[in-house]
Amino acid sequence: MQTNQHSGKRVFSNNAECPIRNVVAQIGDKWSVLILFALVDGEERFNALKKRIEGISQRMLTQTLRNLEREGFVSRTAYPEVPVRVEYALTEMGRDLVKPLYGLVSWADDHHDRINDARTAYDQAQV
Numbered sequence: 001m002q003t004n005q006h007s008g009k010r011v012f013s014n015n016a017e018c019p020i021r022n023v024v025a026q027i028g029d030k031w032s033v034l035i036l037f038a039l040v041d042g043e044e045r046f047n048a049l050k051k052r053i054e055g056i057s058q059r060m061l062t063q064t065l066r067n068l069e070r071e072g073f074v075s076r077t078a079y080p081e082v083p084v085r086v087e088y089a090l091t092e093m094g095r096d097l098v099k100p101l102y103g104l105v106s107w108a109d110d111h112h113d114r115i116n117d118a119r120t121a122y123d124q125a126q127v
Contacts, residue, residue, distance in 0.1 A: 026071055027097070031056055031064045036073065036090065036098055037105065043077075043089040073097055 016022050027033060034053050038044060044052075050061050065088055068074040073094035079085040090098065108115075 023071075026067065027073070027101075029064070031060060032068060033101060033105070035061070035064055035068060036094060036101065039074065039088060039090045039094070040098055043087045045085065045087055049088065068094070 012018055012020055014021065027036070031053065034056075035049065038049055038052050046061065046065075049065075050056060050058065053061070056064075065074060065076070069076050069088075072091055075089050075091050077087050077089070079087070
């Protein structure tokens with residue numbers, strides 16, 4: 001992350017050098033954190049993950065798992081059985097990532113009611 005020479009404020013470049021765009025945005029989607037936290041409990045098969053993460057489509061679960069695997073947060077192991085058994089697990093880096101995310105998840109849980117109240121107040125003021 002760079003700092004503007006004149007203002008001293010951070011500049012969020014649109015390139016691979018910006019850690020927020022390049023790393024944080026990859027896990028800031030709708031499903032990644034839920035998948036990561038589901039895998040905290042241990043290895044999981046695809047259909048078991050799908051049942052635990054309500055509302056996720058098969059396509060989106062597949063895509064998000066591939067993205068998390070590409071980033072190095074999740075490993076995929078295929079066992080040579082009939083039918084093939086595939087399990088997903090957190091990698092060491094994925095386990096490291098979940099640690100600071102736990103603070104965010106705890107904060108969200110603690111502030112959920114206040115956030116909903118703020119949304120309701122905002123929505124009512126817009127009418």
